[in-house]
Amino acid sequence: MNYLLLPRTCYLLLLFAIFVICFLQFGLRLKSTDHTYSTASTQNINKQLCNNLLASYHKCVAYSSSLANNENVDNGWEMTVVLRRKLGSQPLTNASLYWNENDRFKRLNNLSSTNCKILYNGAHKAGTDGLRFLRDYPSCRVWFLEPIPAFFNSLIHSHRIAHELGKQRGFAYNIGLSKANANLDISSRDLSDDQGLTLIGKTSQKNSTNKNQLVIRDISEILFEYNFLSRELPNPGEFDLLHMNCEGCEYDVLERLIETNLIRYIRIIQFGSHRPKAIRATIDQRYCCIQQQLTYTHEKQFGIPWGWERWNRRN
Numbered sequence: 659m660n661y662l663l664l665p666r667t668c669y670l671l672l673l674f675a676i677f678v679i680c681f682l683q684f685g686l687r688l689k690s691t692d693h694t695y696s697t698a699s700t701q702n703i704n705k706q707l708c709n710n711l712l713a714s715y716h717k718c719v720a721y722s723s724s725l726a727n728n729e730n731v732d733n734g735w736e737m738t739v740v741l742r743r744k745l746g747s748q749p750l751t752n753a754s755l756y757w758n759e760n761d762r763f764k765r766l767n768n769l770s771s772t773n774c775k776i777l778y779n780g781a782h783k784a785g786t787d788g789l790r791f792l793r794d795y796p797s798c799r800v801w802f803l804e805p806i807p808a809f810f811n812s813l814i815h816s817h818r819i820a821h822e823l824g825k826q827r828g829f830a831y832n833i834g835l836s837k838a839n840a841n842l843d844i845s846s847r848d849l850s851d852d853q854g855l856t857l858i859g860k861t862s863q864k865n866s867t868n869k870n871q872l873v874i875r876d877i878s879e880i881l882f883e884y885n886f887l888s889r890e891l892p893n894p895g896e897f898d899l900l901h902m903n904c905e906g907c908e909y910d911v912l913e914r915l916i917e918t919n920l921i922r923y924i925r926i927i928q929f930g931s932h933r934p935k936a937i938r939a940t941i942d943q944r945y946c947c948i949q950q951q952l953t954y955t956h957e958k959q960f961g962i963p964w965g966w967e968r969w970n971r972r973n
């Protein structure tokens with residue numbers, strides 16, 4: 659059929675349909691911004707706003723990729739192993755450029771003096787960091803999150819954790835954080851890695867007989883569900899510390915917090931950054947966009963790519 663021969667009413671209908679689609683798109687977009695949590699005081703962050711033309715961005719990408727130097731490593735600690743192997747008997751004098759695990763225990767300022775709350779994502783089997791926070795900050799309570807059932811099982815049966823759970827200073831949940839809610843059916847083989855297990859790039863095994871269902875939750879829902887923030891806008895309150903050692907989930911969580919503007923209600927954000935194989939090809943760019951976007955609301959206290967970093971909210 660020759661479209662030029664269509665009766666005029668068809669063109670009118672087509673125009674009308676285009677109009678309706680545009681209207682819906684625009685309307686929905688307006689509606690979705692209603693759901694972000696904005697207050698007048700701080701500038702909104704647009705997730706599209708990563709400016710990859712900035713010199714600081716290029717510097718960040720160049721530096722973070724040079725630190726990993728195309729090696730098959732997940733973090734800076736593994737990189738120091740590679741470098742030491744290459745150096746043989748010579749000492750690695752610049753190891754602190756690659757790995758800074760002790761920095762995460764540097765004194766945290768600006769925690770609430772009463773009713774301080776810490777969310778610890780990736781508690782693994784021992785909940786080491788959370789226990790340390792409980793010891794060092796008596797006004798704080800810690801929520802230990804661990805999605806891998808076997809790790810979680812070890813966690814809640816550890817004597818020290820059970821003690822904190824009993825005192826209601828610690829709370830443990832068998833979930834992981836991300837940008838959306840999901841149930842992942844992971845095969846036992848995928849879960850067999852004991853240390854530093856990443857879920858990034860693992861796919862749901864619908865047909866696998868030997869599978870483990872992991873519960874992954876949207877950070878933007880958890881903050882309200884656990885009453886860390888209140889839905890009473892425009893004053894949802896604030897949350898003390900988000901601490902993450904989650905083998906790659908940090909990117910999804912941070913991007914989600916940035917896109918929903920919830921990031922501004924978190925006083926301190928501390929995370930280890932990782933290079934999971936499944937997203938390694940573009941990880942430098944992604945890492946550096948997050949670096950850039952965090953500077954709108956927070957100030958970096960310390961940090962190195964593929965190691966630990968801490969961001970304090972600007973007041």
Ligand SMILES: *[C@@H]1O[C@H](CO)[C@@H](O)[C@H](O)[C@H]1NC(C)=O
Pocket residue numbers: 725741745750751752755
């Ligand atoms: C650290 O030292 C090693 C070995 O001397 C060297 O190969 C590497 O380039 C250095 N790294 C940085 C970031 O300076």
Ligand SMILES: *[C@@H]1O[C@H](CO)[C@@H](O)[C@H](O)[C@H]1NC(C)=O
Pocket residue numbers: 865866867
């Ligand atoms: C599950 O199904 C996919 C696609 O049908 C197949 O490639 C895979 O081998 C199956 N896995 C198992 C564990 O049966």
Ligand SMILES: *[C@@H]1O[C@H](CO)[C@@H](O)[C@H](O)[C@H]1NC(C)=O
Pocket residue numbers: 767768970971972973
């Ligand atoms: C932390 O508290 C100190 C002293 O009260 C204040 O000077 C500083 O600006 C605060 N920093 C942040 C990141 O909130």
